[in-house]
Amino acid sequence: MNPFVNRNPFFGNNFEAIKALPITLFLLSSFAVFLFTLKIYRNFNLAVITAIVFYLLPAVTVSSFLVSTDILLIMFWPFSLLYFLKIRDVQSLQNFVLLGIFIGLMFMSKYAAIYFI
DSSP states (O other): OOTTTTOOTTTOSSHHHHHHHHHHHHHHHHHHHHHHHHHHHOOHHHHHHHHHHHHTOHHHHHHTTSOOHHHHHHHHHHHHHHHHHHHHHOOOHHHHHHHHHHHHHHHHHOGGGGGGO
16 A cells, blocks of 8 residues: 555545635635725724625635635735735835735636736
């Protein structure tokens, strides 16, 4: 028996370990939506409600059962928008680099990121 087959030292190969990735990435997406809303409207309560509504959207809940590239695109999109807005306020090298990293990760996850431009 090959010792490397069906061995994952971090999470294992069970159903819960596989489904934990999309749920975690959508939680990060909700956090990004929270930050984006907070940046635009400067209202904490509205940002919390927006993040909760985003996480409870039917498309998000159904997609959290699937492991696809859409999850990564949806996660990097609000982070890119957030740093795009930050560049409007403060044009620092760090903001430009982070925007480039997030847009690059969007393109690497799915080519539909061209719609961002």
